[in-house]
Amino acid sequence: MLNLVIKYNLESDRMTEIRKTLSVDIPVIQPFHTTFDILPQVSGNGGMPDPFSEGHYLLNVSQTWLLMTSITRLGSEKLELQHIGVNAVLDKEDMSLDILEGKGCSSTNRNTGTFLGGEHLIGSS
Amino acid sequence: MVVLDTTPHLAETNLILTRRENTEITLLHLDLAITWRRQSSSETHDWNTISIPIPELTFFPFAPRVLAGIACQIHTLTIDIIPHSLYPEYPQYVVTYTFENPTSALLGIDVHFESTIECGFSGPNSFRLTLLAFSSYELKLIVIPVKEEWARLPPLIVFDNERKRMLELLRSTDNLKIEGGDLFLRVPSTK
Numbered sequence: 001m002l003n004l005v006i007k008y009n010l011e012s013d014r015m016t017e018i019r020k021t022l023s024v025d026i027p028v029i030q031p032f033h034t035t036f037d038i039l040p041q042v043s044g045n046g047g048m049p050d051p052f053s054e055g056h057y058l059l060n061v062s063q064t065w066l067l068m069t070s071i072t073r074l075g076s077e078k079l080e081l082q083h084i085g086v087n088a089v090l091d092k093e094d095m096s097l098d099i100l101e102g103k104g105c106s107s108t109n110r111n112t113g114t115f116l117g118g119e120h121l122i123g124s125s
Numbered sequence: 126m127v128v129l130d131t132t133p134h135l136a137e138t139n140l141i142l143t144r145r146e147n148t149e150i151t152l153l154h155l156d157l158a159i160t161w162r163r164q165s166s167s168e169t170h171d172w173n174t175i176s177i178p179i180p181e182l183t184f185f186p187f188a189p190r191v192l193a194g195i196a197c198q199i200h201t202l203t204i205d206i207i208p209h210s211l212y213p214e215y216p217q218y219v220v221t222y223t224f225e226n227p228t229s230a231l232l233g234i235d236v237h238f239e240s241t242i243e244c245g246f247s248g249p250n251s252f253r254l255t256l257l258a259f260s261s262y263e264l265k266l267i268v269i270p271v272k273e274e275w276a277r278l279p280p281l282i283v284f285d286n287e288r289k290r291m292l293e294l295l296r297s298t299d300n301l302k303i304e305g306g307d308l309f310l311r312v313p314s315t316k
Contacts, residue, residue, distance in 0.1 A: 030175075030177075031161065031175070032129075032159060032161075032175075032177070034157060034177055036179055036180065037299060038140075038182065039295075039296060039297050039298065039299065040190075040192055040295050040297055041139070041192075041297055042192055042194070042223045042225075042261070042263075042297065043225075043261075048227060048259040048260065048261070049146075049259055050259070051229060051258055051259055058145050058146055058147055059145070059146050059229070059259070060143050060144065060145060060146070061143070061144060061145075061146050061187055061227050061259070062141055062142065062143040063141075063142055063184075063187075063227070064139055064140070064141050064142075065139070065140045065141075065142065065182075066137060066138075066139055066140075066297075067137070067138040067139075067140055067155075067179075068135065068136075068137055068299060069135070069136045069137075069138070069157060070133045070134070070135055071129065071133060071134045071135075071136065071159070072129075072133045072134075073129045073130070073131075077163055077164070078128055078129065078130050078163075078164040079128070079129040079161050079162070079163060079164060080126050080127065080128055080129070080161060080162050080163075080164045081126060081127040081128075081129055081134060081159065081160070081161050082126055082160040082161065082162075082172060083158075083159075083160040084136045084157065084158070084159050084160075085157075085158045086138045086140075086155055086156070086157060086158070086179070087155065087156045087158055087176070088153060088154065088155045088156075089154055091152075091154075092151065094144065094145050094148065095142065095143060095144040095145070095148065095151060096142075096143045097140060097141070097142055097143075097153070098139075098140070098141035098142075098143075099138060099139075099140060100138065100139040100140075100141070101138055102136075102137035102138055102139055103135070103136070103137045104127070104134060104135050104136035104137060105136045105137070105138060
């Protein structure tokens with residue numbers, strides 16, 4: 001809400017201050033509407049641990065998930081997108097998350113990645 | 126850069142989650158960060174970055190599962206699949222089923238594909254499979270849908286003999302959907 005306060009006085013009565021207030025609701029909308037879908041992917045080599053060579057009592061298992069984001073603009077203006085990224089917060093110390101940007105994430109068409117590592121993940125440095 | 130007009134923009138991000146094999150339920154909180162600006166021919170606007178929360182993701186303890194995916198429609202058949210050219214006017218698809226055992230226990234399962242009137246298929250339909258710890262097995266079927274829009278694929282029943290439970294079936298490509306426990310393939314309309 002925007003509150004406007006106008007203070008003025010009349011030329012005939014300069015000593016008396018007059019106030020007029022006006023309140024206006026300005027709708028602020030998100031520029032985008034987003035929908036998400038997450039699909040499990042077949043893990044490549046290295047997803048499944050080798051129980052005969054790793055030597056730990058409990059092994060680490062990796063699984064890959066594809067996060068698909070659909071972005072639609074709200075409003076009538078065209079928008080330019082420079083970069084789309086995913087941020088995460090890990091609240092457990094016995095896991096790690098690799099975030100790899102794929103198609104449609106960057107205007108430079110370069111795949112970038114972020115690694116979040118848990119300190120207590122077996123084998124982590 | 127990408128200009129966002131009336132057509133939705135699609136972005137893909139791979140999340141590789143590594144956990145200990147005995148991990149219980151894991152909750153993941155993610156945000157989508159979009160750097161954008163208004164497009165204008167008369168002035169250059171500043172870039173803005175907004176953060177949009179992604180619905181909380183729940184990852185369950187590791188358990189054997191089946192992933193189903195279709196990479197593409199095929200026009201010429203590849204090796205390892207019995208060729209089928211009896212009905213060339215119907216599109217043919219290769220469905221890849223990956224049976225995964227991400228646990229330290231041996232897995233013995235009974236696999237059975239039931240028939241459906243919405244598509245024909247070519248490949249094994251009933252067999253027993255043993256998977257070592259932390260291993261997977263890939264099976265390919267040719268399916269020929271005779272229905273447009275969403276065609277019901279041959280229902281798959283995978284039963285773990287040791288633990289007396291069914292394995293969960295998940296889709297790994299977005300041209301599939303799961304409804305009521307059945308898998309459906311999106312078939313483009315020819316009209």
